[in-house]
Amino acid sequence: MRPTVHDIAAEAGVSLATVDRVLNNRPGVRTVTRHKVERAIATLGYVRDVAAANLAKGRSYPLVFILPAGENSFMRGLEAEVRAAMARSAAERTDITILSVPAFDAPALAAALMEARERRPAGVAVVAVEAPEVTEAVKRLREDRIAVVTLVSDLPGSGRDHFAGVDNIAAGRTAGSLMGRFIGGREGAVAVVAGSMLVRDHRDRLEGFRAVMTEDFAGRCILPVIEGQDNPTLVEKLVGALLERQPDLAGIYSLGAGNRGLVAALEKAGREKTICAIAHELTPHSRAALVSGTIDALLNQNAGHEVRSAIRVLKAKADGLPVISAQERIRIDIFLKDNLPLEQA
Known part of the structure; x- marks a missing residue:
């Protein structure tokens, strides 16, 4: 049976309120008491369920998706998947904003990244254009501890947290x-x-x-x-x-x-x-x-999988949790006319 905060309090001989302060790194706890709680956590092997804690607090994750405008059918499908995620925002505790930029316009993309930075989101997902100003904008987001996931097209060397796309x-x-x-x-x-x-x-x-x-x-x-x-x-x-x-x-x-x-x-x-x-x-x-x-x-490549992957990774990064690589791998599908999936109504 997994240890609970009640077990920690009993092991350390402190109140639940004190355990809560230590777990959330809040002030008001003497150093000696904090050490007692930390020893109890180590002894019991307690692992905090961050997702459950955030759910209890009603925490939401403000996220920004930056997508290219234009007639690209795949990108419009990607946008539709983001809007579907917006419709699920209450259940997934997200608050998603979409910023549109002209396709292949590096200065406009860099400006959009800086606009996203000013919003102070938990994370940003972006279809990247490889240019110095875009790389610099991503680095500035990361310096502010804002997680960044590149979508579809990667930006290696920028310090981004994750790439959601195929090889x-x-x-x-x-x-x-x-x-x-x-x-x-x-x-x-x-x-x-x-x-x-x-x-x-x-x-x-x-x-x-x-x-x-x-x-x-x-x-x-x-x-x-x-x-x-x-x-x-x-x-x-x-x-x-x-x-x-x-x-x-x-x-x-x-x-x-x-x-x-x-x-x-x-x-x-x-x-x-x-x-x-x-x-x-x-x-x-x-x-x-x-x-x-x-x-x-x-x-x-499955646009829906990429969007869901980006959201999972951004939320995990915001919580300081590891990313499950196997879950986030985007596969390459090969379609001939003989193996087409059924059209969705």
Whole structure:
């Protein structure tokens, strides 16, 4: 049976009020008495249930999520998951605020992080852009003992507490392995469409993809990266021009968003059945393209899991509790048209 505060009080020969003061590090306890209580805690092996204590006190956790604005379907799905968490705020004892910033805008993101800092939250979750001003803003939050979790795209070297996202190098390697096997002996180059090289997840995916294509499918030409800013209109224009320049193109790896533009360009050129297309994130548009055969495979990360993970980690950090690594690992899903999950009503 787990020891209680009553057991501590009896062991130390003090009142419950004194035990409470020691446990909560409040003044008004003599040094000798504090030592007696601390010895009793060690002797009994008492471990405080911080979550239960916070629940008894009615403590809530003010959290800030900083998300990119725009047409990125995955990011809008991520935002929907945050808003779902806001609807659960009473049960989860959270008070969540969303700040929106333009996609890939490092100065705007740094300013939003400083705005979050002024709110003095328990923690901040942010879709990061790798830039010096953003790294510095995260460091300043950590200096103020505000926990920071990066979402989807990481910011190593910033001192952030945790990354809630997939292993993007592994995701890129998986895409490379699929691409090499799918196109087989077909001749032609492979193109890569990214959102922006300013974000770590896109760079990591590219690194993994190129590594596997070089290691296992040597001799296949990988064209220079096309940056479509995750904008479907721009992606359609850039891919359309690419298809005109490269009549023998064998494959396209879309490692960012803007896949509506990719699909439109392939179908407009009549190349949807002859070019292997591998993309990221299961959205209504990418699902339809997978079913029709315009996209051959999708790599997906669960936005709901990432948001729930970020909240768990931020609350744990606020309470000084350890993070359970296995629980917070975000897996990479691989979807073909044959194993798509049922659409939710």
